[in-house]
Structure formats: C-alpha cells, structure tokens
Amino acid sequence: MQQPGARGSAAVDVKPLVFHRAVAAESRTGAAGAPGPADEALYEIRRKIYPRAVTGWFARWRVTIVILTQLAFYGTAWLQWNGRQALLFDLAARKFYIFGLVFWPQDFIYLTALLVVSALSLFLFTAVAGRLWCGYACPQTVYTEIFMWIERRIEGDRTARMRLDKERGVRRLRLKAAKHALWIGLSLWTGFTFVGYFTPIRQLSAEVLALSLGPWESFWLLFYGFATYGNAGWMREQVCKYMCPYARFQSAMFDQDTLIVTYDRARGEPRGGRSRASDPRGLGLGDCVDCGICVQVCPTGIDIRDGLQYECIGCAACIDGCNQVMKKMNYAPGLIRYSTENALAKGWNARQMLARVLRPRVLVYSGVLALVIVAAGASLTARQPVKVDVIRDRAGLARQGEDGSVENVYRLQIMNASEQSLQVGIAVRGEHELRDLRIETPSTLEVAPTTTRPVPVRVAARPEEDESGAEHIEFVITAVPAGGSAEDAYVLHEKSSFYVPKRR
C-alpha cells in the first residue's frame, strides 16, 4: 500500500483507490506537533458529528431527490388499480401486483433482471461520478437528511445543537423530547407504509385504527420503524462506515477518470486565514482560507482536503459550503469540486475532463445495461399471462378403452396470471397420424382471475394393432379473456407424449 498524499505533496500523488484514513487521523492527532508513536484502542468511542446546514446547487438536488423518492415511497402505496392496490406484494398468495401486471413466482426471472439492471446502473453511475447513489438516493442518506432537517428545525443548526448537548435542564429535555417524538412518529409512518406494500394499506390502516394488527404485521411495522429511527437518528454515518458493503466495493469501480469530490490542493495550498482585502499571492497563501466550513458540513465528519477517503459518501455538501465562502471572498468557485484524478494531474479544463466520460469502461457498462433493459422489456411485452404445465399421470402410463382404443391421462395445470377470467379451450394434435386422437373429458372451461386450475384430461386414440411406443403429441390451449373475441386469445402449445402399450 502506498502512503497517500502526505501533507504538502503535489496533488498528483493522490491515488483515489487508496483509503486515506491515516491522513485523516494525522489531521486529528497531528495538530499538536510531530506525529510520534502513541497507543490507540482497538475499539473507539464514536464522536458525535454535528453537520452544519448548507445550501447550494448540490443541496437543492439532494432535497429534490429526497422529495421525489419519498413521494414515491409514501404515496404509491395508496394508489389503486383495477380495484386493488397498484403496488402490492402478496407474499401469502405469492402474487405480486405491479400496476397492470401480476407476477407469479414463475416470473422470478424478472426480479433477476431488475437486480441486474440495478447492479449495472450502480457500476455505471459509480464509474462516471463516484458514489452518486450514496450521496443522493440511498435510503440511509435520504432518511438521515429528513431526520437532520427535523433536528435543525427543533434544536437549531450546528453550534446551537452543540451548545444544547452541553446544557442540562428543562429546555434541553423539552427539545429532545419533541425531536424524538417527531422522529418516532415519522419512523412508525415509514414502517406502516412499508408493511402497506405487503398487506393492502387501506386494510392495514383500518387494522391499526382498530388495534387489531396481526403479529407479523406488528413485528415488521415496529421493526422497520425501529430500523428507520435507529439508522437515521442514531447510527447515521456509522452505517456507511462500518456496516455497508457497497460503500467499500464501490471504490473498486473508480478509476483515474471518475468524477469525485476533490479539493484542488495546488490552488488551495498553502491554506491560511486572511482578510478579504488582502492579496493572497502577496501573503504567499493559496485560495483556502482554512475556515473549516467543508469539515463542519460533512455528514461523515471528514476533511476532504486530506484527499479521497473511504468515509466520503460523495454528497458534495463541502462543494456547496466552500463555494459560498469563495463567493464571499470574491474568489472563483470550485476550490472543492467534482473533478478527476487525471484532470487534476494534467490540468485539464472541464471539457477535456468530461470528454473522458465516454471511455471504454463507461461505454461497456452502458451497452450491457441497455442490452439487459431492452431484453427484459421485450420479454415483458411478449409475456403471456397464461401458463400451462402438462403433467402426465405416472402410475398408469396407458389403459385400454373399449373397442381397442388406448387412453392416456394428463393433468393440465392452467395458471391464469391475468385479472380477467379466461375461457379456455383445450385441443390435442399428434406429430404423426394417430387414428382418432381426441380428448374425452370436457375440453372447455373457465379459469377465474389470478388462480390456478388443475384440469384432468383424458386423451384417447385408436392406434393400429401393430403400433406401440411413445408418440409426440401437442396440447393447444386457447384462452380468451372474458368479454374478448377470438382475436384476443392467448394460444399456447405444450408438448407431451402419448404412450401406446404393446397389445397381447
């Protein structure tokens, strides 16, 4: 492992793939003087982080995405479709309603496709601009953002909160109680909404009001509520630092052209305080005024000026914070900005840097992602909501009917995954000519919406005396939706075999 960017060295040395914990620690302990051997515990007590509120372009984006994702999460559960909940995962019945579609366990491949699309999207976004998912869309970030907003509303911003935590007395108790009450209320609502995707939410609200929740509904409501409260209220950055596997493996998708939140060391150093009127060049200073805003706004409590660190979730709060200061100082914005390792090292401008977005890695990710999306979409469009399994009776292969006919029995498992009842017709045909091949049981029937119906089918034929063995046959199942015409019919062909025993 290479010792990453020691203080004062050129930015060229900063290798994004190296975790810079050592440097972060140095800035923590080394302020006192020359770093020397010390001793440190194997477990540390968490130091609470008081992130300062920040406004700016990236903060607005985050708020927008928080609002959109939460509108989707809290709102979708209440949408109705075809007289039932639009998005409902009925685990007990193993039916998954997604707007106009009803998925059965047989459609599991679509979940695989969804997961492949999600994974490839994560690869793509991470390769282009680092931990975008972590910074803007991850539920941990989103709920922490909401919880911190509530916290700020009640306890005030960073300094007010730090003061409050040192206070003893009624005011502190009152504010903390109010904050936790709101947090718990929001958490319970979140848990309620979550369970509402598995038990119809309107029915669930009636059960909650009547205090008649089932044991599992209560458990998941409280569990998910507790997880929200614990993770967004108490755990916060520790989830990203210690618990999240994605946080760690996303750095494997970084390369020298990945846009990451970067401090422009060459421009900023040497840092130092100065008055607004003074000329920094004359004082031998860089553009960094060492105000510490970038550290105060950081939700994971790191100093971005130490280079890329594994704790950085890419939220860009430090960019917004620094740009405000740069504006006050009348300096150009972007001392901390999205940049790439190559751009910093080679002094590229924005155009040169962005041109590298279209590099082979990104193109391959995009290509594969597009391919999977198109394939899954095409398969979903061509998907028929009717499935048939043909199960031959195994105990008796064949039996003799009257006048030399032979009978085989099959069980057709007809699955209607649509929300209309189906008028089903069953026909049979042989690959080769089998005399009098016919179905002897009733061959038209109705299958109710979203149900499976087992249909015993007796197929008979009158083969020639010397014929024996297994003949290939095919069931042709025609399913017409209720109120539809023959043109709307789904037609399925299912292969099986017809067994003719040797006659004695």
Place this chain on the structure above:
Amino acid sequence: MSDFTSSFWSFYIAVITLASIAGCAVLLASMSRGRVATDPDKTGHVWDGDLEEYNNPLPRWWMWLFYITIAFSVAYLWFYPGLGTWAGAWKWTSTGAYEQESAAAERDLAPMYDKFSKLSVEQLAADPQALAVGQRLFLNKCAQCHASDGGGSAGFPNLTDKDWLFGGDPASIEKTILDGRNGVMPPFGPALGEQGAKDVAHYVRSLSGLTADDLRVVRGKDLFARNCVACHGSDAHGNPALGAPNLTDKIWLFAGDEPTVIETVTKGRSSVMPAHRDSLGEARVHVLAGYVYSLSHPGGK
C-alpha cells in the same frame, strides 16, 4: 431422548460448546482492553517489507454487540436443545413445532369443513367450492391409482362409471374411503385345471357378448355354477357385499381379453383399497366422497 448408549458424547459436545463460548468471551475481553502502538495510527505490523496495517478501530458499540451474541448463545442453549442431550427449558422439538403448526392450520380450516359436514354427499357434489377442495384432495391422495380423471387403470376401479364393486351410494363410497376394502378372488387353477379355467374364461367372456367357443361356453357354464356363483351369483351380477364384480357388463377391473381372464381365474386376484380414516379424517373424507360421487353423478344428480 438420547440415541447414544453412553453419556460420554453428550458431555463431550457440551464441554466443547461451552469452552468455545467461554473462549470467545475471554478473547473479546482481552481485545476490548487491548491497545496497539501506533505510528500514528498504524499497528506496526509489516509484511513484505512495506505493506503496513492501519489500525481502523471499530466503534465501541460494535464490541457490545459481540457481548450480546455471547449472552444470546448462553440463553439459547438454556432454552433450546443444543447442549448434548439437554432438552432445553422450553422442551422444543421439531416434531412439536410441526404438530403445533398442523393444529393451527386445522383450526383455520375447521370452519370450512364444518360447513361441508352439514351438507350431504349429493349436495357436496353440486357445490363448486367443495368440488375444488375435493379435486385437490383427490389429485393428492387418489390419483396415483385411480388416475387424475378418476378413470382408474388395470386393477384400480374406474370411478367415473355407474359400476361399483362395493356399492356406489354415498354412504358406501364414504365407508370405502374411510375404512378401505379388500377384494379377494381365490385362485381356481388347482380346482379347475388348465382346460377348466379356459372353459370358465370363455363362459365369462360370453356373458359380456365377447367372442367365445360354444363348446367351452357350455362346459364353462357348468363349472361356473359349481365354483363361482357363491360370490358372483347365479346370474353373474356380482355381490357388492363381497366386492365381487358384475361379469355381464363389459366392464373389466383387469382386462377382458382371453389371456387376462384365464389368468384371473387361475391365479385369483387380491386388491386392496387402503383406509384413510387416520390420514385424512372424517371431515376431509366427506368432501372427497362428494367429489368421487360427482365423477359418476355430475351435479350430484
């Protein structure tokens, strides 16, 4: 409880388990107090000359989680079986869990079966919900022998026709399923001899209008009267009390071709319908009887 003849292995496992847990606790306690020299922040461990290890301390609450797992394992071993032959304070067994779940499922289904129990077999045969339940029971329990369509196969009666070995009225069907039946035809080979058996077979085939040798039919009729009427009756219409089939209706339990009939006469037949009182229970058998009745009486009529 124990499958072992000696209690040694029980102690052996218990001691290893407890020693492992205690070992984890000791290791955890020593590590939670342990400190490492850092320069700064490195553990001082070096491999391959320049590969150094940072000390990335875990949060302290994480250590408490480890202590909780130790407390959990001790509590678990107290309440659940896991320590040698110790059955656990809650006496949990997988059999017990299965029985509990079965009982819960039975409780859930009871109202439905109560409703069906109040209906007659004929009424069940006309009730779509009862038929759907009955069909699933039939496909799970009966279709292996009687085929999915109830049409049977050689040796297993067809349930869709009006010919019944032990009676086709609802009460008989229900009794057949509940208590099973034994259909025994004794072997007549020794008594009749090869030619005698062939004569009887020709006579029996002639009763259903199948091709037969006239001379053999005459001789067979005589042999039939002396050997077979006790069960099959002088008119050969069978006897449902014994499960003796009607031989005049062109319906054959085993096949009706000459070699098969000769084989039946010579070697006899022994057929068993197993009892389902214990495995299914009366409520389910009642619904099943409704379904079976509907196979020959569509709509319960």
